[in-house]
Amino acid sequence: MTSSAQAEARRPRRPSGGPESLLDKAVLEFNARGYDATSMEDLSRAAGITKSSFYHHFAGKEALLRAALERALDGLFSALDDPPGVEPAVGPSERLRRIVTRQVRVLMDDLPYVTLLLRVRGNTPTERWALQRRKAYDAEIAALVRAAVDAGEIRAGVDPALAARLLSGLVNSVSEWYRPGRRGTASLPEDVARAIFAGVLPAADPA
Amino acid sequence: MTSSAQAEARRPRRPSGGPESLLDKAVLEFNARGYDATSMEDLSRAAGITKSSFYHHFAGKEALLRAALERALDGLFSALDDPPGVEPAVGPSERLRRIVTRQVRVLMDDLPYVTLLLRVRGNTPTERWALQRRKAYDAEIAALVRAAVDAGEIRAGVDPALAARLLSGLVNSVSEWYRPGRRGTASLPEDVARAIFAGVLPAADPA
Known part of the structure; x- marks a missing residue:
């Protein structure tokens, strides 16, 4: 298996909105603002979903x-x-x-x-x-x-x-x-x- | 001049409260909390002086x-x-x-x-x-x-x-x-x- 094939196996890409894609977006926000300064509101806004949809996938920050x-x-x-x-x-x-x-x-x-x-x-x-x-x-x-x-x-x-x-x-x-x-x-x-x-x-x- | 003598020449140590010592304290706060999350209140508290004394030495954050x-x-x-x-x-x-x-x-x-x-x-x-x-x-x-x-x-x-x-x-x-x-x-x-x-x-x- 090539290294990029390994990476692919490690990180299945979902079309949109799944927990993996939410996580990707949250990580970008954490890196840009700092974890402490990032709120669940910021994360929902960045992901383009409501806060309650976000909580459906993750218990919190x-x-x-x-x-x-x-x-x-x-x-x-x-x-x-x-x-x-x-x-x-x-x-x-x-x-x-x-x-x-x-x-x-x-x-x-x-x-x-x-x-x-x-x-x-x-x-x-x-x-x-x-x-x-x-x-x-x-x-x-x-x-x-x-x-x-x-x-x-x-x-x-x-x-x-x-x-x-x-x-x-x-x-x-x-x-x-x-x-x-x-x-x-x-x-x-x-x-x-x-x-x-x-x-x-x-x-x-x-x- | 030894390297520590050079460091000394670069950073004259003041007994207390001078701008250099305030700067030392501010840098520690910035590193601990992050610059964005640090307020002039935090800095004055850490330095043990009033905000207005702080502004006497530095125009702001x-x-x-x-x-x-x-x-x-x-x-x-x-x-x-x-x-x-x-x-x-x-x-x-x-x-x-x-x-x-x-x-x-x-x-x-x-x-x-x-x-x-x-x-x-x-x-x-x-x-x-x-x-x-x-x-x-x-x-x-x-x-x-x-x-x-x-x-x-x-x-x-x-x-x-x-x-x-x-x-x-x-x-x-x-x-x-x-x-x-x-x-x-x-x-x-x-x-x-x-x-x-x-x-x-x-x-x-x-x-």
Whole structure:
């Protein structure tokens, strides 16, 4: 299955008005106004339906936030594992390379959802739950980085905790400027992975 | 002058209540609540003074935002140049290494101000002005990356525009987790520069 086919399978598109399309619209509003500043009135207006139709699908603002963050987190966690049928990675370093590549692809496919997740600051129970899951994800990455250093695949002296933070920082920073359909971004997942392992500005080979 | 001495020169600390200390407090409020959601009442309460005393120093919320963003931007632009008396860098690649190092130091020294700048989305004239200046900064970095590629210092095939974005992304991501006084971060400016040039996860040298 290609990555865009995977994205399609993850996010069935409905013709209109279904809960998935309402969620898409709510996420855009949350990102534009900030979650705290967005009311159910704002959301119904943006979706072009009445507030009571909206409540038919979602119990309220926090339920929408939860569904949206769940989707972003599920995408992120799905990046940790190879899709079925793929030959397992030989070592932790190759596993990390694949994870980075898939994580960037999830970010590109589900940009508004990932953006929402990255802006979570922990002001509500749902936000704190999302921060906990992000922490668990980061811990998995940190453990893999440590394994790669221990296996002698990564240069000795690299601090696994710092490297894990910088890895996530570099991947997530893509959400600041990437927009779907942007020219020259087809190879972005591989470009970011290359930057993680060889440098954003790798020195030229000596002539 | 050491870097912390430079930070001190850039930010004279007043005993209390002066405009600089009010600005510090306002920036913390803006970061905690979001600029739009913060009122002059909130700011006066946080500073422990009356609203009219606050207006004695700043014309209003937008003036505070402007002063705060100006400080963050001045810090950022100061990173572009070597301090007086420093031997000039030999090539664009070495210039970039020094800039990254200084930019991380500015971020660490002035974290709340840089955080505020990085969250600007362009909702007010002041925010749009700040975005324009950030763009000008990014263009300087992109030009230097291009020069480093043209000079053959950076591996051929690296896309200067993408590399400049990833460079800023990696540097700025530090603001997501760095907190002053955090253990093991003394060498962070050099660590980030090393990650930019050699990789976050550089391969071990073959044994």
